Structure formats: structure tokens, C-alpha cells
Amino acid sequence: METLTPADYSAMQACIDIMRRESPDCANQIDAKIKFEGYEAAGEFAACHVQSDVLKLRPWEVPPCNIWGHHCANAIALRDRLLAAGVSVFVPDPMAALAETERAKVQTAK
Numbered sequence: 001m002e003t004l005t006p007a008d009y010s011a012m013q014a015c016i017d018i019m020r021r022e023s024p025d026c027a028n029q030i031d032a033k034i035k036f037e038g039y040e041a042a043g044e045f046a047a048c049h050v051q052s053d054v055l056k057l058r059p060w061e062v063p064p065c066n067i068w069g070h071h072c073a074n075a076i077a078l079r080d081r082l083l084a085a086g087v088s089v090f091v092p093d094p095m096a097a098l099a100e101t102e103r104a105k106v107q108t109a110k
Contacts, residue, residue, distance in 0.1 A: 008089070011092065015043065019049060026049075050093075055095070064076075085098055
């Protein structure tokens with residue numbers, strides 16, 4: 001895994017928290033991943049889970065946080081937009097984060 005930033009860890013934690021709130025089974029699953037595979041692996045797993053749900057991805061589509069080794073133009077384009085905006089690729093809701101970044105730019109420009 002590449003070097004993670006504080007924003008990446010914050011986004012991963014948000015995704016872990018979302019998974020824990022989904023159901024007791026999801027909470028147990030993410031806690032077991034943390035225990036047996038480590039925080040970063042669990043955070044990436046949680047980000048994939050949450051982003052796939054929020055973006056309403058089909059089973060064969062990949063979220064922007066998990067394009068390593070995949071050839072998915074949409075996920076790569078979204079990942080590139082997130083990085084260009086200075087947003088972590090692990091953010092729970094990529095489209096909302098991009099919209100918020102754009103709103104902030106417009107407010108700053110006024």
C-alpha cells in the first residue's frame with residue numbers, strides 16, 4: 001500500500017465508523033479485520049464497502065479507493081478528480097466531497 005496521509009486515515013476511520021453502524025454483523029466483520037489484518041487493510045476494505053454502496057456500483061465495478069490492478073476508466077477518472085481536489089481517495093462519499101470542494105472554491109472566489 002502506498003504512503004497514507006492523515007486525510008486518508010481520517011477518511012478510513014469514517015468508513016469504519018459507517019460500517020460499524022450498519023449492523024452488528026458489519027461491526028464484527030470490520031473489528032475482526034482490524035484485529036487480524038491491521039488498521040490499513042480494514043480501512044481500505046471499509047472504504048471499498050462504503051464507496052460501493054454510496055456510488056451504487058455494480059458487482060463488477062470498482063470504487064476509486066481500490067483501482068490497483070484494475071482497468072476501470074470511471075474509477076480512475078474519479079480517483080484522479082479526488083486527488084486533484086486534494087481529497088482522500090478513501091473518503092466515504094466521493095461525489096459529495098467533490099461537490100463540497102467545488103462549493104468551497106466558489107465561496108473563496110467571491
